[in-house]
Amino acid sequence: MSASQLFLGIISGERRRDHGEVAEWTERIASGLQKLGVRQGDSVAMLMRNDIAFIEAAYAAMRLGAYGVPVNWHFKPEEINYVLKDSGTSVLIAHADMLHQLREAIPSGVTALSVPTPPEILARYKTNPDHLATPDFAIDFDSWLKKHPRYDGPAVPQPQNMIYTSGTTGHPKGVRRFAPTPEQSANAERMRALIYGLKPGARALLPGPLYHSAPNSFGLRAGRLGGALVIMPRFDAEEFLRVVEIEKIDTIFMVPTMFIRLMKLPEEVRKKYDMSSLRHVIHAAAPCPAEVKRAMIEWWGPVIYEFYGSTESGAVTFATSEDALKKPGTVGKIAPGAELRFIGDDGRELPQGEIGEIYSRIAGNPDFTYHNKPEKRIEIDRDGFITSGDVGYIDADGYVFICDRKRDMVISGGVNIYPAEIEAALHAIPGVHDCAVFGIPDTEFGEALMAVVEPQPAVTLDPASIRSQLKVSLADYKVPKHIEIQANLPREDSGKIFKRRLRDPYWERAGRRI
Numbered sequence: 001m002s003a004s005q006l007f008l009g010i011i012s013g014e015r016r017r018d019h020g021e022v023a024e025w026t027e028r029i030a031s032g033l034q035k036l037g038v039r040q041g042d043s044v045a046m047l048m049r050n051d052i053a054f055i056e057a058a059y060a061a062m063r064l065g066a067y068g069v070p071v072n073w074h075f076k077p078e079e080i081n082y083v084l085k086d087s088g089t090s091v092l093i094a095h096a097d098m099l100h101q102l103r104e105a106i107p108s109g110v111t112a113l114s115v116p117t118p119p120e121i122l123a124r125y126k127t128n129p130d131h132l133a134t135p136d137f138a139i140d141f142d143s144w145l146k147k148h149p150r151y152d153g154p155a156v157p158q159p160q161n162m163i164y165t166s167g168t169t170g171h172p173k174g175v176r177r178f179a180p181t182p183e184q185s186a187n188a189e190r191m192r193a194l195i196y197g198l199k200p201g202a203r204a205l206l207p208g209p210l211y212h213s214a215p216n217s218f219g220l221r222a223g224r225l226g227g228a229l230v231i232m233p234r235f236d237a238e239e240f241l242r243v244v245e246i247e248k249i250d251t252i253f254m255v256p257t258m259f260i261r262l263m264k265l266p267e268e269v270r271k272k273y274d275m276s277s278l279r280h281v282i283h284a285a286a287p288c289p290a291e292v293k294r295a296m297i298e299w300w301g302p303v304i305y306e307f308y309g310s311t312e313s314g315a316v317t318f319a320t321s322e323d324a325l326k327k328p329g330t331v332g333k334i335a336p337g338a339e340l341r342f343i344g345d346d347g348r349e350l351p352q353g354e355i356g357e358i359y360s361r362i363a364g365n366p367d368f369t370y371h372n373k374p375e376k377r378i379e380i381d382r383d384g385f386i387t388s389g390d391v392g393y394i395d396a397d398g399y400v401f402i403c404d405r406k407r408d409m410v411i412s413g414g415v416n417i418y419p420a421e422i423e424a425a426l427h428a429i430p431g432v433h434d435c436a437v438f439g440i441p442d443t444e445f446g447e448a449l450m451a452v453v454e455p456q457p458a459v460t461l462d463p464a465s466i467r468s469q470l471k472v473s474l475a476d477y478k479v480p481k482h483i484e485i486q487a488n489l490p491r492e493d494s495g496k497i498f499k500r501r502l503r504d505p506y507w508e509r510a511g512r513r514i
Contacts, residue, residue, distance in 0.1 A: 025056045034153070043088055044061040058216075084105075086171070087162065125234065188366075205243060237264070257413040306331060313388065355403050389406045392404075417477070449481055
């Protein structure tokens with residue numbers, strides 16, 4: 001197929017919507033949202049798996065100057081209820097099969113719009129066939145949309161989506177970035193073009209979930225560049241290779257777990273597909289084993305790039321394939337416009353080569369706050385620089401290395417998980433005296449959750465029972481893969497569990513710390 005014959009627009013499974021259709025649907029959604037009372041600065045929540053409707057709903061919210069709030073669809077009803085309440089949303093746009101579980105979880109005053117669950121989702125996820133119709137407490141999205149004309153309101157500053165990050169205190173925090181000035185918008189576009197590799201006419205592939213910060217940012221930008229954005233409903237290694245070849249994909253956002261799954265394919269399967277269209281493959285969200293990175297570069301060529309950052313900071317380092325081969329394990333050099341400081345336990349800034357907590361800022365970025373939690377924003381700030389709790393160093397050549405995390409966060413398959421939330425759920429289980437949750441090495445996901453549970457005297461606890469009880473209130477990915485029952489957990493003099501004594505032996509055997 002020649003380049004002139006390739007489809008331009010957004011693709012999901014067998015469904016294709018060209019850019020003109022996307023623009024029309026976006027403006028109809030914006031018109032409908034305005035009629036529902038959505039105004040500049042308000043929130044619109046989206047509870048969908050990867051779908052064209054997700055992109056259009058996000059664009060529509062932005063068109064009104066409102067914040068799109070992607071909700072992690074793995075969340076259980078009580079977790080979703082928290083995000084809806086905390087964000088102050090008045091409209092929830094969700095796939096029909098998910099809405100049926102949320103009758104009691106949707107706060108009063110919130111209008112629920114039921115989006116038909118598309119066939120490519122139904123083919124790849126288990127869904128209840130009785131839950132595919134619009135529930136009686138919701139409005140059918142397609143019928144609602146047909147009633148509204150295209151929105152022709154004035155242009156307003158378009159904020160980024162408000163992403164909820166996992167919370168150290170058991171609740172996620174909404175990262176609400178202030179609307180950018182024209183100069184900040186231009187700076188951000190230049191940075192995204194560099195980091196994401198997205199150029200006008202790019203043919204981009206998004207295999208990761210749109211509720212995550214970087215895939216969300218990548219997907220929303222890619223969909224507006226006049227080329228093609230292919231959304232995978234769920235990552236499948238061989239299907240991924242087929243899509244790259246058929247759609248002549250040149251730009252992709254990935255996480256290391258995807259590399260690992262691709263490398264597990266038989267060599268004859270990998271060789272079946274033509275990867276020569278690839279120009280810029282960017283990955284982030286978790287450490288990538290140096291040997292995996294090297295193998296991917298040998299397979300695809302020097303088209304693999306990496307950045308390090310967070311939802312709060314943005315991308316603060318950038319690494320090329322050449323950097324990865326020259327300095328195995330590096331996350332690259334400091335990105336243009338970014339500044340990094342490495343701070344010791346005594347609060348002083350450390351020189352090259354010394355390991356400290358990483359603080360960063362990008363002067364050209366609009367600032368942010370944690371929605372309804374400004375005090376949490378203050379806690380991570382030091383003289384205008386912010387930290388996500390990672391520890392590392394910069395070498396004499398200017399390359400940054402991440403060594404460890406100062407805080408307890410676990411990154412499993414690119415997903416941030418905070419043990420405090422899981423420990424709180426464990427403490428609510430009858431018979432649990434105390435517990436410790438932490439990450440241990442996992443060949444596929446980088447880290448897996450381990451829970452060590454201390455029972456109350458004369459109580460017998462069963463890991464399977466604990467796991468099933470956790471699943472009632474926690475998203476499945478937060479339920480520990482490994483659970484051990486252990487009496488007399490090691491404790492510090494203060495009585496606090498000595499978590500490192502439990503965690504460190506696993507990492508020592510793996511030969512790494514993160």
